[in-house]
Amino acid sequence: MIKTDAVIIGAGPTGLFTAHQLKLIGLDCEVVDNLDKIGGQCIELYPDKPIYDIPAIPECTGEELTNSLIDQLKPFNIKFHLNERVEEVKNNNDRWEVKTNKGTSFNTPNIIIAGGVGSFEPRKFSLKDCEKFEDKSIFYAIKDKTIFKNKTVSIFGGGDSALDWAIELSKNSKVNLIHRRDEFRGAKSTVDKMHKWAKEGSISLYTQYQLKDVKGGPESLESIDIEHDNKEIKHLKTDFVLGFFGLIMQLGPIANWGLNLDKKTINVDTEKFETNQKGIYAVGDICTYPGKLKLILSGFHEGALAARACFKLARPNEKYRFEFTTTSTNLLKRLGKKE
């Protein structure tokens, strides 16, 4: 059990700046994010897209913004728990117990949810029957490629993941590659290689097809039906199905924590950005209040105020004193600018 002053859920721009604010006022914090990297939507959805409305930064990309925020955290030692999703939040004697899906647990008076539109999860097949084969014969990520050896694997998708795995697995498995249109959006060299291998017969390529039906016993898949745009159906024997359709954002377990939700957002006050649960705050795109703007700059403001609210619960016997980084010896020490 890790004891900390605050747990931040979400390592996007708002979560990062909130961590900065907490450390600056002398609190410690730990950050949890379900992605394998820091940056949230900025890094996952639009790393190359320019943003024009960050104050004092006329133009920067999502990736540049993320890197600058990480730079700004350099004076502080902040522990990130990536690839982990917070599953459970439980009240215990005025503190919160927080558990992730990897078994990490925290004990903290403050939880700041900076979760954007939710956590990124693989996008799945729309066919309901796919659920019963999930993690047995149908996968959305590969953990152990040896299970596919000498088996038939049907891969769906048109991006780099689908192409890379089709090429890789075709060395030891029979591979069907199925995509809804003729064009693939992967790197050109990969697309060319795939077409070459398809021509030579080591990958069976089906374009303008989508998954129509899955058939098999209770434990394993036996075959699938795929449907062409012209409604023609093809029946393929297969042991495994892999779907690579990118990531989708889902609110996930946050919905179960007793918070006052409004569609996919969480209601907060505008003094502390606290939810209906004492010590749980929501900042950035995931929070809502009258006049809410879904801008990165709003997230920064919300995080700064939530951090001050955390101080009261983390240091009940101390008084928070407002200070400027230009003049405060305390703050400059924390920033490593003064001995």
Add this chain to the structure above:
Amino acid sequence: MTKIVYIENGGKSHSIDVQNGLTVMEGAIQNNVPGIDADCGGSMACATCHVYVKEEWFNKLPKKEDGEEDMLDMAFEPNKFSRLSCQLTVTDELDGLTVQLPSKQA
């Protein structure tokens, strides 16, 4: 103002006057039409504002940019009349445009 008709998956129809210059996605969000999520806010990065354009309208729309078709690969049950509504800007020419919403966005 231009009339845009949104038909929910269950069949319920919403006829909305949308200001020219807004996108079909924004027209839905600002008027609380259910069924369009628009998680990324219109940056063509998420495919949760996916709509099926009525066949008679499909060819009258401006062509897709490169990235839109790529993003539609990610959409829930796309078909050949699929578009991302954040990429459809409302103009006088679109008066009466009818779009159907998928059973879900993700």
